[in-house]
Amino acid sequence: LASRDFHPDDTVIEVKGVKIGGEHLAIMGGPCAVESPEQIDEIAKLVKAAGAQILRGGAFKPRTGPYSFQGIGVEGLKMMAEAGERHGLLTITEVMTPEYVDVCAEYADILQVGTRNMQNFDLLRALGTCGRPVLLKRGFSATYDELLNAAEYILAGGNRDVMLCERGIRTFETYTRNTLDLSAIPVLQGLSHLPVISDPSHGTGRRELVEPMAKASVAAGANGLIIEMHTDPDNSMTGDGVQSLFPDQFSNLLQDLEKLAPLV
Ligand code: PEP
Ligand code: MN
16 A cells, blocks of 8 residues: 555645645654643744744653653643644644554644654554554664555555655764665655655754755655754753754744745
């Protein structure tokens, strides 16, 4: 079902009038984690003003260590839903377990599968019937074939609205957090009709690399970008402040991107 062989035309996913896939560029921006109503509202306002269509924010965070901040849970989902509604943005959030699929689908427009859960097959199966589009992140050590097979689990359950996301893979390099595999964009688009989204934030782990790699992703044909932005990155509640753009950087980047491809 994911293969281009049996579905030659690009899939365009329509969510409340916003089309993801095709010629336009879908931009998802926002913090790594929802922290408070004020934080997500302020960021939503800036995301909207910059010209993006989708607000990102994690309420359930897959942290490497069990003692790190794990996200604020369902309360965070509600805060983000309110902020999205107030500012006219769609929302995307990560769902980590099958039990939370329903509540995440209740409050968010798009569900995200994190890199660490790409092969959580029970979760993928649950997303096959969740009634929401899914952004599936590539596992940081997964091949293209493994990513496409993971997508197949969701598609096989009856959900045809799946986006693939390149978010960087693990290599021997330590300067960057991950190595953004730009080749994944044209390769996946050749193998599959599904929209391909790039995440230059997790793909590099460094704020100064987000702009060049966002532009490179668009040049490589990405159908959209998911980018972390924070009003106070130094005090963000996850470690991802170092890769979060300041609001003016986010807004300037979108102005540049609009010259490369029309925003949705
Ligand atoms: C995120 O988007 O904040 C996130 C945890 O991403 P990834 O699963 O790619 O690490
Ligand atoms: Mn993050």
